Amino acid sequence: MKKGILQRISDSAVWRSIFRTGIPDTDLKRSMLIFNNFFLHIFPAKMKRHGLCFSFTFCLGGISCLLFIILTVTGILLMFLYTPSIERAYFDMQALALLFNGKILRNLHRWSAHGMVATVFFHMVRVFYTRSYRPPREFNWVVGIGLLVLTLALSYTGYLLPWDQLAYWGITVGTTIMTYTPFLGSYIRFFMLGADEVGHEALLRFYVLHCVVLPFFTGLLMAIHFWRVRKDGGISGPL
Amino acid sequence: MEEKKHPVFVKDPNKTYGLMEMVDGTSPMTEKRVEDTVETFPHYIILLTICTLAVTFILMIISLLFDAPLEELANPLVTPNPGKAPWYFTGIQELIHYTDKPVIPGIIIPICIVLWLFLIPYIDKKPGTKIGSFLNRIFIGGENRKVLLILFTAFIIGALIFTVIGALFRGENWNFVLPWK
Numbered sequence: 001m002k003k004g005i006l007q008r009i010s011d012s013a014v015w016r017s018i019f020r021t022g023i024p025d026t027d028l029k030r031s032m033l034i035f036n037n038f039f040l041h042i043f044p045a046k047m048k049r050h051g052l053c054f055s056f057t058f059c060l061g062g063i064s065c066l067l068f069i070i071l072t073v074t075g076i077l078l079m080f081l082y083t084p085s086i087e088r089a090y091f092d093m094q095a096l097a098l099l100f101n102g103k104i105l106r107n108l109h110r111w112s113a114h115g116m117v118a119t120v121f122f123h124m125v126r127v128f129y130t131r132s133y134r135p136p137r138e139f140n141w142v143v144g145i146g147l148l149v150l151t152l153a154l155s156y157t158g159y160l161l162p163w164d165q166l167a168y169w170g171i172t173v174g175t176t177i178m179t180y181t182p183f184l185g186s187y188i189r190f191f192m193l194g195a196d197e198v199g200h201e202a203l204l205r206f207y208v209l210h211c212v213v214l215p216f217f218t219g220l221l222m223a224i225h226f227w228r229v230r231k232d233g234g235i236s237g238p239l
Numbered sequence: 240m241e242e243k244k245h246p247v248f249v250k251d252p253n254k255t256y257g258l259m260e261m262v263d264g265t266s267p268m269t270e271k272r273v274e275d276t277v278e279t280f281p282h283y284i285i286l287l288t289i290c291t292l293a294v295t296f297i298l299m300i301i302s303l304l305f306d307a308p309l310e311e312l313a314n315p316l317v318t319p320n321p322g323k324a325p326w327y328f329t330g331i332q333e334l335i336h337y338t339d340k341p342v343i344p345g346i347i348i349p350i351c352i353v354l355w356l357f358l359i360p361y362i363d364k365k366p367g368t369k370i371g372s373f374l375n376r377i378f379i380g381g382e383n384r385k386v387l388l389i390l391f392t393a394f395i396i397g398a399l400i401f402t403v404i405g406a407l408f409r410g411e412n413w414n415f416v417l418p419w420k
Contacts, residue, residue, distance in 0.1 A: 030278045046276040047283055059290055066294055090312045107302035117327050138360035145356045159325050168313035169322040180345040
């Protein structure tokens with residue numbers, strides 16, 4: 001039988017040096033396809049059938065992760081177009097709104113961020129009602145709550161960056177709530193803002209937190225979270 | 240008979256064990272009951288791809304239809320009325336409105352809720368001691384965790400209600416308004 005062009009490519013030495021498994025026509029090759037691939041090897045080669053039921057997980061954790069990836073990609077692209085200074089930030093936003101691509105980029109980033117706050121919260125609700133935090137998964141619940149707090153912090157620090165009235169007064173209201181802390185209130189606010197009022201120092205602090213510090217820790221906790229899901233017996237379902 | 244069928248497996252006289260049986264199966268697991276598993280590829284990978292594309296597509300549609308808000312340039316001299324926190328904190332703002340001691344809803348309650356969430360898996364477990372079973376009855380409500388369910392559901396519903404009221408139903412001077420007017 002004559003070989004087709006796709007067959008020839010997938011049999012070639014170059015292709016086989018990158019993707020070692022050929023056409024996955026046996027169960028063994030299907031397993032190898034998963035654990036020989038850098039991106040897929042976080043998944044088990046085989047899954048419990050009920051792990052695939054939509055009503056077991058509502059895909060909330062997966063959607064949260066997807067939104068985080070979308071936010072990372074759009075966020076990095078936005079960093080090329082944004083200057084964290086009170087003289088330029090708002091006008092960079094305005095310039096962005098003039099371009100179709102720029103507008104879509106910012107819209108995607110904003111709506112994904114709101115979506116992620118919601119999906120992470122509802123993921124926690126789902127895990128609570130299915131009582132999935134029971135041993136041996138206790139610690140993964142704790143990591144998950146950490147991720148919820150980090151998601152809120154990420155969203156909150158990003159809120160200031162457009163430097164419009166919404167951003168300025170949103171952060172002013174939020175940081176005023178911090179001053180209600182007994183004894184330490186005004187110190188905490190000063191530590192957050194780097195000054196007595198929301199200004200250039202606060203914008204720079206929030207920018208660095210939003211683009212570097214918080215994403216780093218979120219990524220770290222996500223890695224631990226997914227690793228623990230595997231170690232603690234796979235997604236969804238009693239042990 | 241057996242050796243004629245599988246001449247590859249010749250029994251070594253020094254071995255104390257031998258090949259007993261050939262079993263058809265799709266899993267290398269032994270000494271465990273058969274689990275109801277499926278291959279991740281293609282079953283899961285297809286679902287993952289569909290879900291990823293669907294969510295991305297929906298987000299694209301939303302981003303085409305609705306623009307992210309951009310108001311006037313930030314101006315410390317012009318205070319908007321009402322000044323609102325981001326929507327996920329308007330619940331706290333709404334609670335602060337009810338009291339003249341803002342430290343309670345603003346600081347103490349959120350910290351308590353986060354700590355309580357962290358502790359849930361460690362208090363909802365089989366009690367080992369008498370004190371443990373006493374605490375379990377108060378904070379969890381036994382094996383069917385009635386108390387915990389009521390507390391958590393109250394937290395969820397409360398958070399949703401106060402957030403929605405704070406975000407949508409509050410206008411000038413934090414007075415009650417209808418969002419469609």
